[in-house]
Amino acid sequence: MLEQITATRYVTPLKEGGSLPGIVEADDLGTYVLKFRGAGQGLKVLVAEVLVGELARGLGLDVPRLAVVDLQAPIAKYEADEEVQDLLTASLGHNLGIDFLPGSFGYDGSRPPAADVAADILWLDALTANVDRTWSNPNLLVWHRRPWLIDHGAALYFHHGWPSRGADAERFAAQRFDASTHVLRDVASSPAAAHERLAPALTTELLDRVTALVPDEWLEPAPGLESSESLRTAYREHLQARVANPAAWLPEDAS
Ligand SMILES: Nc1ncnc2c1ncn2[C@@H]1O[C@H](COP(=O)(O)OP(=O)(O)OP(=O)(O)O)[C@@H](O)[C@H]1O
Ligand SMILES: [Mg+2]
Known part of the structure; x- marks a missing residue:
């Protein structure tokens, strides 16, 4: 299994458009790029991320660490931006976290x-x-x-x-x-x-x-x-x- 952690704070959206990935902090004190289960493309996108990312790692290529990030209701509830709040609310539960590479x-x-x-x-x-x-x-x-x-x-x-x-x-x-x-x-x-x-x-x-x-x-x-x-x-x-x-x-x- 991938490591399971819990989001403690939604920090910011990464950029406009697309799947609107966001940056979150988690209870392991890590910072992650979050790919949301509730984003338009659905769960299959998360499956492809895990399969291809972990295959790459298995073949010796460099891939940021992946984790399953639990997103709980209070984080969505206190988000001020309405569009982000909708995305968070649609994504309660298990999302994909990608270790944020600072300075990359x-x-x-x-x-x-x-x-x-x-x-x-x-x-x-x-x-x-x-x-x-x-x-x-x-x-x-x-x-x-x-x-x-x-x-x-x-x-x-x-x-x-x-x-x-x-x-x-x-x-x-x-x-x-x-x-x-x-x-x-x-x-x-x-x-x-x-x-x-x-x-x-x-x-x-x-x-x-x-x-x-x-x-x-x-x-x-x-x-x-x-x-x-x-x-x-x-x-x-x-x-x-x-x-x-x-x-x-x-x-x-x-x-
Ligand atoms: N692990 C990471 N560490 C640092 N920056 C990251 C990381 N993952 C993604 N980013 C930044 O966020 C951007 C968007 O991430 P990503 O390409 O995974 O999302 P996306 O929604 O699939 O975007 P698109 O469909 O436009 O390619 C990347 O181009 C990169 O600049
Ligand atoms: Mg991209």
Whole structure:
């Protein structure tokens, strides 16, 4: 399980628009970026954040620590901003906390990661169909001179089709990936070599460990996927089918 903590104070919204993530303090004296369960995109975004973030960590990449943050009624009640109050009220219970990295800055290309690290990140994004790491939205923070991965809510979008289409691992496995706009495309070494490094590390054990970190209550039943265990298995099978089919999605080596 992810660590469970309780929010003690809502500090500020992070920025306008989007999912309106906020900064909170918690009873472990930490500060977290909070992704709200009551934000428009729903619980699946939180599931993708946990799965892809923890996969990245399991593969040796830097990801801020994730925690489940309990948000209780008094914090919502005493919030003055009406829009924020509505969001907090809609998000009572378990939300996703991402350890706030003080002094980090958004990736701007001035401190590119090592070529192999860049290739590993590009590979992970291609594998998980994460379209959200482009120049317009790098979702990469530089902290202690290293690249830290954030914002994986848009990855694994196949699960948004589960309510109607059911699970179809082969379809996801065959999905192309457009690497042309990826923020690390030009600094990454060979994606094929990254595949050789990382595909063997994507073991059943790692996938089981990572899917087990998602709280049961975030796993919404879909037709044919009624139990949280069947949903965890479906995520694992989707990723296993895709990693076995790199011809469909692995970016080409730059020539
Ligand atoms: N752990 C963190 N530490 C410090 N700053 C963070 C952290 N997580 C996010 N931020 C800052 O907040 C911004 C928004 O976070 P994030 O991208 O996760 O939210 P989002 O709602 O998905 O945004 P968008 O959809 O616009 O990408 C980031 O671009 C970054 O500047
Ligand atoms: Mg973002």
